[in-house]
Amino acid sequence: MDITEFRAGVQSWLDENDLSPGPDHSLDAQVAQLARVRRALYDAGWMRYGWPAEIGGLGGPAALRAVLGEEVATRDLAEPGLYSMVEVLAPTMISYARGDLAARMVPRLLNGDEQWCQGFSEPGSGSDLASLSTKAVPDGDNWRVTGQKVWTSLAQYSSRCVLLTRTGPGHAGITAFFVDMDSPGITVRPLRTMHGVDEFAEVYFDDVVVPADRMLGEPGDGWQLAMDLLPYERSTCFWHRIAYLFTRLDRVLEQTTIGDDAELGAAYLDLHTVRCRSRETQRRLASGQALGPDTSVDKVLLATAEQHLFDTARDLLPGAIELAPGEWRTEYLFSRAATIYGGTAEIQRNIIARRLLGLGKE
Ligand SMILES: Cc1cc2nc3c(=O)[nH]c(=O)nc-3n(C[C@H](O)[C@H](O)[C@H](O)COP(=O)(O)OP(=O)(O)OC[C@H]3O[C@@H](n4cnc5c(N)ncnc54)[C@H](O)[C@@H]3O)c2cc1C
Numbered sequence: 103m104d105i106t107e108f109r110a111g112v113q114s115w116l117d118e119n120d121l122s123p124g125p126d127h128s129l130d131a132q133v134a135q136l137a138r139v140r141r142a143l144y145d146a147g148w149m150r151y152g153w154p155a156e157i158g159g160l161g162g163p164a165a166l167r168a169v170l171g172e173e174v175a176t177r178d179l180a181e182p183g184l185y186s187m188v189e190v191l192a193p194t195m196i197s198y199a200r201g202d203l204a205a206r207m208v209p210r211l212l213n214g215d216e217q218w219c220q221g222f223s224e225p226g227s228g229s230d231l232a233s234l235s236t237k238a239v240p241d242g243d244n245w246r247v248t249g250q251k252v253w254t255s256l257a258q259y260s261s262r263c264v265l266l267t268r269t270g271p272g273h274a275g276i277t278a279f280f281v282d283m284d285s286p287g288i289t290v291r292p293l294r295t296m297h298g299v300d301e302f303a304e305v306y307f308d309d310v311v312v313p314a315d316r317m318l319g320e321p322g323d324g325w326q327l328a329m330d331l332l333p334y335e336r337s338t339c340f341w342h343r344i345a346y347l348f349t350r351l352d353r354v355l356e357q358t359t360i361g362d363d364a365e366l367g368a369a370y371l372d373l374h375t376v377r378c379r380s381r382e383t384q385r386r387l388a389s390g391q392a393l394g395p396d397t398s399v400d401k402v403l404l405a406t407a408e409q410h411l412f413d414t415a416r417d418l419l420p421g422a423i424e425l426a427p428g429e430w431r432t433e434y435l436f437s438r439a440a441t442i443y444g445g446t447a448e449i450q451r452n453i454i455a456r457r458l459l460g461l462g463k464e
Pocket of ligand 1: 220221224226228252253254302439443444447448452
């Protein structure tokens with residue numbers, strides 16, 4: 103199916119099948135809505151396009167997933183950050199898990215039966231991820247994992263975790279596992295964000311037994327796995343987020359008056375720029391080119407556009423953020439995290455300076 107045909111099919115299906123969320127904006131409701139949307143789109147087939155047949159997909163280019171995400175975002179059917187997690191976790195499983203494990207598990211993520219989380223960051227190991235210390239030691243047919251993760255999005259809702267552990271020194275001593283979150287020895291303590299939502303958590307591992315066949319790749323493949331996430335995190339996920347940001351620009355437009363054009367125009371330009379860049383990134387990915395440090399440019403552009411947009415909303419909708427608790431405030435506060443998650447703005451600029459511009463070490 104080509105992209106135009108796919109988009110038309112999705113649009114007319116969504117016109118006939120109302121998946122709009124209810125009035126409850128709590129995180130519980132958002133997670134339930136996400137599962138509902140995934141389930142309906144999976145059953146109708148749309149969620150299976152762009153994924154390989156080995157995991158129950160219907161094939162076609164990854165761009166089909168970007169189009170689906172764009173339609174979901176444009177209609178505000180699911181919170182965009184939550185919806186996008188599939189884009190990172192499913193490709194990782196397809197590339198690194200044993201074939202039978204991926205075939206069994208990935209459909210459960212796509213069809214909304216399960217939520218998964220990404221256990222990478224630790225206290226003291228965020229930007230410097232390679233310093234992580236959660237330890238995994240072999241024990242017969244199993245591994246035993248002990249340590250702590252932090253900022254793990256949706257851990258309290260998750261059935262599984264893609265977990266990075268230390269099995270030896272240096273980058274080559276990082277090993278990934280696919281861990282059942284109900285394993286004895288795992289404790290999840292939700293953390294509250296500044297917009298008042300328990301969106302992420304601390305996750306403690308106390309001598310947790312993980313079967314050896316849950317290793318993703320081989321011992322020492324964990325760093326490469328983390329690097330391989332980036333093309334997905336910064337292509338289809340970004341396309342979806344940009345579509346969401348355009349809906350918010352439209353809302354600001356609806357609520358402002360003539361005379362605010364310069365500020366709105368500047369916010370639009372930032373969004374348009376990152377959309378053009380993202381389109382090009384996806385085109386390069388589709389043509390088989392490897393994506394690397396160049397995606398740091400996409401990350402900087404996206405975070406800049408997102409924060410600029412919500413700054414514009416703050417300036418043009420007086421009081422909407424400061425005085426009225428509601429979606430504008432929540433989204434404004436969340437936009438501050440855009441320069442932190444997925445690699446901070448400073449780290450992206452270091453990468454651009456060092457690896458793209460050859461300006462030497464920071
Ligand atoms: C909303 C949200 C969701 C998240 N979800 C997840 C998740 O699901 N799973 C997960 O594993 N992690 C998650 N994270 C964590 C995220 O990946 C880290 O916050 C991020 O990598 C930064 O690490 P840190 O918080 O330890 O900050 P630090 O690395 O301690 O950085 C602190 C400050 O120092 C700066 N800094 C650090 N090193 C340098 C340097 N060399 N040069 C210049 N400046 C530097 C940083 O830019 C930053 O401003 C999430 C974070 C957020 C905000």
